[in-house]
Amino acid sequence: MTMHISIFGVGLIGGSLALCFKGKPGITVTGYAHTEAYAEQVRSKGVVDHVTLSVEEAARDADVIFLCVPVGSLEYYLKQLNEIQLKPGCIITDVGSTKASIAECASQLELKDACFIGGHPMAGSERSGVGAASTLLFENAYYVLTPADNVPEEKLDTLARLLAHTRAHIVRVEPRLHDEIVGAISHLPHIIAVALVNQISAYNDDNALYRTLAAGGFRDITRIASSDPVVWRDILLNNRNVMLPLLRDWNEGIQRFMDMLEEGNGAAIEEAFRRAGEFRSVLPERRKGMIVSQYDLYLDVPDHPGIIGRIATELGANSINLSNIQIIESREDVPGVMRLSFRNEVDQERAKELLLSKGHPVYQ
Numbered sequence: 001m002t003m004h005i006s007i008f009g010v011g012l013i014g015g016s017l018a019l020c021f022k023g024k025p026g027i028t029v030t031g032y033a034h035t036e037a038y039a040e041q042v043r044s045k046g047v048v049d050h051v052t053l054s055v056e057e058a059a060r061d062a063d064v065i066f067l068c069v070p071v072g073s074l075e076y077y078l079k080q081l082n083e084i085q086l087k088p089g090c091i092i093t094d095v096g097s098t099k100a101s102i103a104e105c106a107s108q109l110e111l112k113d114a115c116f117i118g119g120h121p122m123a124g125s126e127r128s129g130v131g132a133a134s135t136l137l138f139e140n141a142y143y144v145l146t147p148a149d150n151v152p153e154e155k156l157d158t159l160a161r162l163l164a165h166t167r168a169h170i171v172r173v174e175p176r177l178h179d180e181i182v183g184a185i186s187h188l189p190h191i192i193a194v195a196l197v198n199q200i201s202a203y204n205d206d207n208a209l210y211r212t213l214a215a216g217g218f219r220d221i222t223r224i225a226s227s228d229p230v231v232w233r234d235i236l237l238n239n240r241n242v243m244l245p246l247l248r249d250w251n252e253g254i255q256r257f258m259d260m261l262e263e264g265n266g267a268a269i270e271e272a273f274r275r276a277g278e279f280r281s282v283l284p285e286r287r288k289g290m291i292v293s294q295y296d297l298y299l300d301v302p303d304h305p306g307i308i309g310r311i312a313t314e315l316g317a318n319s320i321n322l323s324n325i326q327i328i329e330s331r332e333d334v335p336g337v338m339r340l341s342f343r344n345e346v347d348q349e350r351a352k353e354l355l356l357s358k359g360h361p362v363y364q
């Protein structure tokens, strides 16, 4: 029997889900787009089997509907679906970065023949739109489900079986707790990154050397400042009751740093770095969705033409699969730092041995 999946909002997350499902035996994927221009983009990327601009056409035959629109539009679509005769037993789920308000909306609606299961894949990117979609986005990430108590286990099993195509790990969390935790580990870092970039950008208006000299540390901490403005406007407004106390705590932490500097308290500064390093070192590093998403090696190599090709060829000749390669700092005629990412620990270890044996300085 064919399972019909419908994806509302075929952007980074919706498009990545579509890619995980499309072409799998017994699955068809329909994408709903709200403008003809976006529908055309989705068609040209070929991530779904069929694209429509009609909510009804997208929904009426669906077994599972994924709402992948910005958080501020989720309730609108859930209410629209409640007005349509859906297939009996249909599962509606979402991928929004906040879960309490959509769970509340679903419980108020008392959906007729369908059931709602909130979801949130803890994986993403600063890029947006269907062009950024990837089959690998969710691999090894956590995928949070926030079902209400009255959701039948059988429906949860159906959704979990479908999500197995993403290769993510399912975890169940209560919606309010979810919002508190992601407020701290995801939404707060986005605010901090944006505030930091905008602070430095104002200095750069007076002296362009700020941008020129911005190196690894600045780039590492600010990647997410390039995230989609509308998506993040909606997330932060939706989670503002969680964000405000977190920002007050943040202000206190910054005030403590100001005190340490005013007092010239070196011991306290050292202690702050030590404590942070300790916590970071016990994060489950090797999982996507956490701090480090890959099995990485760092390599000091001279920055001259052909070096990337030579390293990749050496690894390939020894059947070691690279998943990514990146120059972190690249300047003419001085050593550069290359990041090599592998899919598993075995490849990482074999690469390390090989590169060390060829005389390359390798760091882990």
Ligand SMILES: NC(=O)c1ccc[n+]([C@@H]2O[C@H](COP(=O)([O-])OP(=O)(O)OC[C@H]3O[C@@H](n4cnc5c(N)ncnc54)[C@H](O)[C@@H]3O)[C@@H](O)[C@H]2O)c1
Pocket: 008, 009, 010, 011, 012, 013, 014, 033, 034, 038, 068, 069, 070, 071, 073, 095, 096, 097, 098, 120, 121, 122, 123, 124, 125, 126, 127, 128, 129, 130, 228, 231, 235
């Ligand atoms: N970006 C991330 O890292 C990330 C990670 C996990 C979850 N999420 C959540 O996933 C959802 C989508 O985010 P994204 O990063 O894929 O964004 P995106 O901008 O890449 O995709 C959003 C999609 O929704 C469509 N859309 C926008 N407004 C719409 C409307 N009013 N009606 C119908 N379609 C509309 C857009 O055309 C696009 O296809 C958001 O709820 C976000 O909170 C994002």
Ligand SMILES: O=C(O)C(=O)C[C@]1(C(=O)O)C=C[C@@H](O)C=C1
Pocket: 096, 097, 121, 122, 123, 124, 125, 126, 185, 186, 187, 224, 289
């Ligand atoms: O990796 C990134 O770029 C992300 O911002 C992903 C990230 C996160 O903060 O971890 C962002 C929002 C989501 O709701 C889930 C994941």
